[in-house]
Amino acid sequence: MQQMxxxxxxxxxxxxxxxxxxxxxxxxGVKYLLESLGRGRRTARVVQRVxxxxxxxxxxxxxxxxxxxxxxxxxxxxxxxxxxxxxVKSGGDGGVQAFTAVCPHLGCTIQAGADxxxxxxxxxxxxxxAQGRRLPSSATGQENHAPRDMDALACRVVQDEQxxxxxxxxxLEQFVPGLRHKVARG
Amino acid sequence: MLERLNRWLDVRLGHRRWWGAxxxxxxxxxxxxxxxxxxxxxxxxxxxxxxxxxxxxxYSPSLATAWPSVSYIERTAAGSFLRGVxxxxxxxxxxxxLVHLIRVVACGIFRAPRELIWVTGLLSxxxxxxxxMTGNPLSGSQQGLAQVAVEAQIVGSTPGVGPTLSxxxxxxxxxxxxxxxxxxxxxxxxxxxAAAALLALHISQVLRHGLAPRENNQQPSAPVPYWPYQSVxxxxxxxxxxxxxxxxxxxxxxxxxxPADPDLPHHPRPEWYFRALFELRRHFTGEQELIxxxxxxxxxxxxxxxxxxxxxxxxxxxxxxxxxxxLLAGLAGWGWLTGMSYHRDLYDGEYQASRKQDRIxxxxxxxxxxxxxxxxxxxxxxxxxxxxxGPLLFARHCATCHPWLDKHGxxxxxxxxxxxxxxxxxxxxxxxxxxxxxxxxxxxYFGRTAFAEGEMVSAVQELAxxxxxxxxxxxxxxxxxxxxxxxxxxxPPEAPPEARxxxxxxxxxxxxxxxxxCHRFHSEGELGTAPDLTGYGSRSWLVAFISDPRHDRFYGExxxxxxxxxxxxxxxxxxxxxxxxxxxxxxxxxxxxxPSDTPRPTPAAAPQLTSR
Ligand code: FES
Numbered sequence: 134m135q136q137m138x139x140x141x142x143x144x145x146x147x148x149x150x151x152x153x154x155x156x157x158x159x160x161x162g163v164k165y166l167l168e169s170l171g172r173g174r175r176t177a178r179v180v181q182r183v184x185x186x187x188x189x190x191x192x193x194x195x196x197x198x199x200x201x202x203x204x205x206x207x208x209x210x211x212x213x214x215x216x217x218x219x220x221v222k223s224g225g226d227g228g229v230q231a232f233t234a235v236c237p238h239l240g241c242t243i244q245a246g247a248d249x250x251x252x253x254x255x256x257x258x259x260x261x262x263a264q265g266r267r268l269p270s271s272a273t274g275q276e277n278h279a280p281r282d283m284d285a286l287a288c289r290v291v292q293d294e295q296x297x298x299x300x301x302x303x304x305l306e307q308f309v310p311g312l313r314h315k316v317a318r319g
Numbered sequence: 320m321l322e323r324l325n326r327w328l329d330v331r332l333g334h335r336r337w338w339g340a341x342x343x344x345x346x347x348x349x350x351x352x353x354x355x356x357x358x359x360x361x362x363x364x365x366x367x368x369x370x371x372x373x374x375x376x377x378y379s380p381s382l383a384t385a386w387p388s389v390s391y392i393e394r395t396a397a398g399s400f401l402r403g404v405x406x407x408x409x410x411x412x413x414x415x416x417l418v419h420l421i422r423v424v425a426c427g428i429f430r431a432p433r434e435l436i437w438v439t440g441l442l443s444x445x446x447x448x449x450x451x452m453t454g455n456p457l458s459g460s461q462q463g464l465a466q467v468a469v470e471a472q473i474v475g476s477t478p479g480v481g482p483t484l485s486x487x488x489x490x491x492x493x494x495x496x497x498x499x500x501x502x503x504x505x506x507x508x509x510x511x512x513a514a515a516a517l518l519a520l521h522i523s524q525v526l527r528h529g530l531a532p533r534e535n536n537q538q539p540s541a542p543v544p545y546w547p548y549q550s551v552x553x554x555x556x557x558x559x560x561x562x563x564x565x566x567x568x569x570x571x572x573x574x575x576x577x578p579a580d581p582d583l584p585h586h587p588r589p590e591w592y593f594r595a596l597f598e599l600r601r602h603f604t605g606e607q608e609l610i611x612x613x614x615x616x617x618x619x620x621x622x623x624x625x626x627x628x629x630x631x632x633x634x635x636x637x638x639x640x641x642x643x644x645x646l647l648a649g650l651a652g653w654g655w656l657t658g659m660s661y662h663r664d665l666y667d668g669e670y671q672a673s674r675k676q677d678r679i680x681x682x683x684x685x686x687x688x689x690x691x692x693x694x695x696x697x698x699x700x701x702x703x704x705x706x707x708x709g710p711l712l713f714a715r716h717c718a719t720c721h722p723w724l725d726k727h728g729x730x731x732x733x734x735x736x737x738x739x740x741x742x743x744x745x746x747x748x749x750x751x752x753x754x755x756x757x758x759x760x761x762x763x764y765f766g767r768t769a770f771a772e773g774e775m776v777s778a779v780q781e782l783a784x785x786x787x788x789x790x791x792x793x794x795x796x797x798x799x800x801x802x803x804x805x806x807x808x809x810x811p812p813e814a815p816p817e818a819r820x821x822x823x824x825x826x827x828x829x830x831x832x833x834x835x836x837c838h839r840f841h842s843e844g845e846l847g848t849a850p851d852l853t854g855y856g857s858r859s860w861l862v863a864f865i866s867d868p869r870h871d872r873f874y875g876e877x878x879x880x881x882x883x884x885x886x887x888x889x890x891x892x893x894x895x896x897x898x899x900x901x902x903x904x905x906x907x908x909x910x911x912x913x914p915s916d917t918p919r920p921t922p923a924a925a926p927q928l929t930s931r
Contacts, residue, residue: 205495255586
């Protein structure tokens with residue numbers, strides 16, 4: 134009887150010690166891997182002047198890059214492209230719209246269509262009109278994979294203090310792709 | 320002596336028993352070519368591991384080093400060959416695995432007690448695909464990293480664990496250094512360990528239960544030994560496959576695209592083994608895409624996993640039939656989707672043009688890398704290359720008005736052509752055309768500009784007005800000499816006869832032809848009325864001209880519609896940065912030398928990007 138109890142205890146003890154040894158590597162191991170979840174977050178928002186108003190032609194969207202300081206793991210880039218923005222100047226009132234070039238489908242970079250006026254994504258051919266609205270499948274003869282229209286960005290025209298020239302200033306943000314609604318990523 | 324060593328070892332290792340058991344294996348029936356598939360898969364795996372280990376000796380994962388280290392491996396014949404073998408063996412492995420699975424189904428090797436053989440074998444297919452998927456982007460090429468970016472998004476769109484998994488895979492929110500390190504970690508450690516475990520289980524099961532007896536086959540009277548009757552067949556097939564792989568690796572090598580750079584337009588596509596899934600996604604939109612990316616593949620896998628249970632459910636006969644038809648339907652569906660996807664791309668002009676452009680950039684990047692890659696990363700190679708950036712900048716900033724088309728109409732067409740065609744600008748031929756009384760007012764030169772009826776056009780035309788015969792050809796000769804003199808401003812002639820003609824031209828410019836009446840040319844003439852001809856078409860002239868054509872040195876007040884691309888010293892306030900100006904000017908100059916034998920950019924690849 135005593136023998137049995139002692140044996141059971143020893144088994145239990147061995148198991149416990151083994152588990153303790155495993156946890157020395159295992160627990161920090163899991164933590165270490167999960168740490169990347171919190172790391173390398175994007176700069177949430179960047180407000181930047183991206184183009185002179187005079188450089189925009191109505192009906193010809195212009196792709197501009199937004200740069201900011203960026204940390205990629207162990208490297209720091211003082212100036213790095215953190216996003217690309219399509220600017221559209223409308224013919225009528227000369228107002229400017231800005232859209233992130235990140236496709237709402239799966240995040241490829243949206244390019245200008247063959248006519249130079251509309252937009253198309255090279256990955257799965259999501260097509261958008263000149264105002265960034267999804268084109269119906271009937272217009273292109275292709276399934277439109279975009280779950281929503283192109284994501285508009287806040288943008289305004291500002292006056293340069295020195296030269297008095299009008300500039301377009303956009304607020305770059307990231308949105309979760311694949312959803313029907315625009316949800317900011319953060 | 321050897322025998323004694325062997326015996327000594329055997330007492331300690333007992334290896335003879337293992338070897339004996341291995342040799343004593345028998346076949347359920349006569350040897351067969353069918354049975355070679357398993358050993359083929361095994362040895363291809365061994366080759367993958369061996370070549371992979373060798374490549375590890377020179378490879379370095381990170382955004383800044385992956386592509387350079389791979390292009391470094393590619394620069395030696397042996398390295399390039401090994402990488403080719405690694406690449407083509409991976410494809411062969413996938414095919415061999417499929418064949419093996421089909422064979423296993425055909426022979427019914429999933430019946431009790433061999434269910435685990437089937438399960439482990441089937442699970443190795445997704446595992447091997449993951450292995451390939453984590454390997455492809457390691458080259459740090461545009462194509463590879465674009466693939467991971469999309470794949471991570473697909474993973475991320477899985478409800479629940481998706482976002483976490485995608486962050487783990489990328490090592491952050493988007494593709495960066497850690498992405499490559501993570502993929503490398505998966506590719507060389509995690510997946511191989513999992514594969515080894517699966518393979519160990521699979522093979523131990525095969526050895527434990529023996530090869531399955533063939534259906535409706537009486538046992539042969541005397542069992543046929545595996546070694547060497549089956550082994551020789553195995554080796555023959557393996558040698559054949561490896562021969563093909565070696566040939567491909569030697570002739571073509573593994574592809575290496577241009578280094579990843581989000582600024583270069585690119586049409587990402589998955590590898591051939593994922594084309595079916597890529598195509599399947601096309602037929603689902605929105606939240607339903609999950610059906611294509613997750614539900615259907617999982618369902619297919621589950622259906623195949625349950626094969627061993629079908630006998631009990633439907634009876635042996637029906638089950639057999641059902642299995643065969645399921646397998647055939649699966650293969651047909653897979654093949655059809657794959658074919659559809661390639662077919663679509665084949666007729667997609669934009670995609671084809673982009674592929675062509677990708678190849679040009681890839682070749683260019685590799686040529687530049689031969690001189691060494693800057694520590695900031697391989698993307699710098701093409702970013703600082705006039706040959707690459709010139710056409711891109713031109714397409715973006717100049718080609719609204721200026722065409723850049725050779726005499727066959729190839730090159731960059733202008734969206735609203737209204738300015739001179741700049742193909743070969745500054746070359747002798749180009750200037751000759753400009754100084755040709757018959758051509759100066761054509762659409763090729765000033766025809767569509769405000770200068771069409773300007774002083775320059777009338778001055779050139781007047782030079783030939785009223786002249787005929789010998790007088791006319793003498794004047795034409797003078798104009799050609801002037802063209803030669805102007806071309807010499809950017810590229811001093813090397814041959815003495817050319818230098819002599821250029822000198823004669825210079826005298827004419829300041830003298831008989833009267834150019835310096837409006838233009839400044841070295842010490843002659845004044846600025847402020849027409850563009851300065853000193854250093855015409857040279858790098859500094861071009862940079863200054865593009866920066867601000869409204870400057871007194873050029874058109875001044877009379878400038879037509881050409882914008883000032885860099886009027887001030889501050890890059891952030893200019894349309895073109897100093898770096899971009901230099902790239903554009905260098906490219907235009909490189910076109911003067913040999914306007915015909917430069918790679919022609921395709922219009923479809925015309926990008927629309929600037930960075931500020
Ligand atoms: S990522 Fe743009 S269409 Fe799929």
